[in-house]
Amino acid sequence: MARSKGVTIRDVAQRAGVSVAAVSMALNGTGTLSAATRLRVRAVAEEMDYQADALARGLRRSSVGAIGLVMRSLDSLGEYAPRGVDVFSRYIGAVSAQAMDRGLSVMLVPDLTKRPTPPLALSLDGYIVTMPHVDDPVVELLERREIPYVTLGRDPDRPEFTDWATEDEQLSFRRIYEHFAANGARSIALVRGTDPNAWNIDSEATYRAWCESAGITPRVYRSAERAGERGGESVAHTIVDDGVPDAILCHTGRQAAGVLVGLTARGVAVPDRTMLAAASDSEHTRHSRPAISAVELHAVETTLALLDLLQARIAGEPSAGPVLTTSRFRIRASSRRTHPSA
Amino acid sequence: MARSKGVTIRDVAQRAGVSVAAVSMALNGTGTLSAATRLRVRAVAEEMDYQADALARGLRRSSVGAIGLVMRSLDSLGEYAPRGVDVFSRYIGAVSAQAMDRGLSVMLVPDLTKRPTPPLALSLDGYIVTMPHVDDPVVELLERREIPYVTLGRDPDRPEFTDWATEDEQLSFRRIYEHFAANGARSIALVRGTDPNAWNIDSEATYRAWCESAGITPRVYRSAERAGERGGESVAHTIVDDGVPDAILCHTGRQAAGVLVGLTARGVAVPDRTMLAAASDSEHTRHSRPAISAVELHAVETTLALLDLLQARIAGEPSAGPVLTTSRFRIRASSRRTHPSA
C-alpha cells in the first residue's frame, strides 16, 4: 500500500540538475542530448540505483516488458499441476528461462476469457498460446484486442496465420509408423486425444494418409486427455476386443502407459504380441515396464523460435514463421523386437 | 505499440452520463453513491465490456493483482527446466493454480538482484521466495524495498521472521531414521546438499540430534544440488570407502538415485546390505530399481498456507505463521526388508 516507491525520475533529475525529460532521454537513448549530460545523468542514475517504474512506463509506452503464457492444454485438463506430467511444467520453465535471457518476464495466465480477467493480462506485451483449439476464445480475444501472440502448434482455424512453431509431429508420426512397419507391423491403431487442437487433428490426418499409402485400414481410438492413464487402460480393452493390432501409437505418455496396463491385464505381450509407442515423452513412458518408445520433445528449441516470432510480431516486423523443429524418436523396449520381421 | 487500448473509464462515464469518479466508485464499491447510479454504471460497464487498465490502476493504488515467485533453488541450480525434476515445476503449477483461484496472477521471476531487473518485478504486490539462503540478496532487496514476501522454508538468518511455511521436514527426517532403526540399522549416513538454506541446515541439525539420542556416530556427506545424480554417485564411492553404513538418507531424489547407482557399481546390495531413502520425492526415486523410499511433498497444502500468509501480509494483517504441513513418507523397496531386524 503505502510502499516506499523508491527513487523516481524526479529525484534523479533534481540530483543531476536537469529536467525529468533529460533523464528520460538519457536513459532511453532517445532525443538529442549532449554526450556530456547523457553520461552525467546515467552516472547519477546508477549511483542512486534508479529503476524506472514499469507501471508508469507501461502506461505511456503501452509495453511492460512481460509476456503471458497461456496453456490451453492445462486449461482443458482442469488441473494446473498434474502428477507425473512434466511436459507442461518443463515448458513453463523453458519459456521463463529463455524469456529472462531476453529481459522479458513471463506471467502464467489462466484462460483469459474467464471472468474475472486476471489483472495485467490485457496489459502484457504479447502472448504465447500453447495448442489453441478450434474456435479458441482466447485466440479470439487476443485477436480482438490486437494483442500480439504466437502459438505452439498451428491455429486449426487459421491456415493463414503463420506465427507459430511446433516440433514436427507429423514427421515424427511417420517415422514411428515406418519403425513399426520395419518391425513387421501390418495393422496399426492410433489412440488420439479429444481436445480439438491441431495436434489431434493433424496427426489423425497424417495417420490416415499413411494408412492409405501403406494399404492399411485405419483404426482410430479416442481418449480424452484428462482421462489420463485410466482412459488409456479402458481404450486398451476396446482395442483388444476389436482384435489386437500389430502396433499401437498413443498421443500422450499417460495414454500409452494406461494402454500398456490394459494390454497386460488382457494377457497381450508388449512388444511380442503388439508394439507400443507414444508421440510425446513423459515420466510414464520412460518408466513403464517395458519402457515405452516415445518422441522426446525439445521444448527449448521450439520456445526459442516462439520467442523470436513473438518479439518480431511485437516489433511489428513481418512474420518469419511457421517454424518446425525436429524431435527425436527414442526407441525403447515396447517396440524393440529381436526378430525384425515377425 | 499503438494498440487499441480498449474501453476506458471515460468512455463508460460518458455513456452512463456520469463522471469518471462515479464510475470508479461504482465499480470499486467505494465512496458514497446512490444504489441507483451504482447499478446503472455497472450495467453500462458490463455492456461495454469495460476492464480497468491494470497499469493505470496499479500506478495509483500501487498494487497490481499479481505476485512474484522466485525459486532460489532454481537460481542456484543455474537451470530453469531441469529434466526429471518435477518438484519445482509442479510447485510453479501449484502456485499458479492456487493464486489464480484467488484472482492473483503469478510471475516467475529470476534472481531479482541480477541486472537488469526484470520489468514489473518491483511493482508486484508481493513475493513467494522458496528456500531463501543465508544472506540472501533477494530477501534483503525485498526487505529494503518494503515489498511483502513470504518464504517456503524459514529464513535461516531471521528467526523472528514468521511468514513462512514448509512441510515438516524435521518430522519426516525423524520418521525415516526410526524406520531405518526399526529395520535394524545401527549406523546411518546423511547426504545433504550445499545450498545454505534452512532445509540443509536444519536437517543436518536434526540428524545430529537424532544420532546423539540414539548413540550413533554421525556421518554427514555433502553433494551440491546442481551435481545431481553424478554427485550422488561419487558420494556413494566415498561412503563405501569409509565403510558401508546400514542405511543412507539423501536429501534429494536425484542424489539418492545417484547413490544407488554408485552403490550398485560397488556391489553393495540395496536394501539387503544397506537401506536407502530420500527426503524428497521425484521421478528418480519412484523409478529407480529398486524404487527408493521417499517423502512425498504436498505442494498444494503448503502453497495454500503461503498464499494465506502473503495475502495477510499484503493487507497489513498480523502474521499467522509459521505453518507446518505434514508430508507422507512412502516406503519403497529400497528400505523394505523381509526380516525386520537383520
Add this chain to the structure above:
DNA sequence: TTGAAAGCGCTAACAC
C-alpha cells in the same frame, strides 16, 4: 541542446 508541459487511465481528496 534543454526544459516546460501535456497526458497515458485511474483513484481519492475535496468541492459543490
Add this chain to the structure above:
DNA sequence: GTGTTAGCGCTTTCAA
C-alpha cells in the same frame, strides 16, 4: 450524492 481536479511516474511533443 456527484463532479472537479490533482496527481501516480513516466515519455514525448513543442518551445525556447
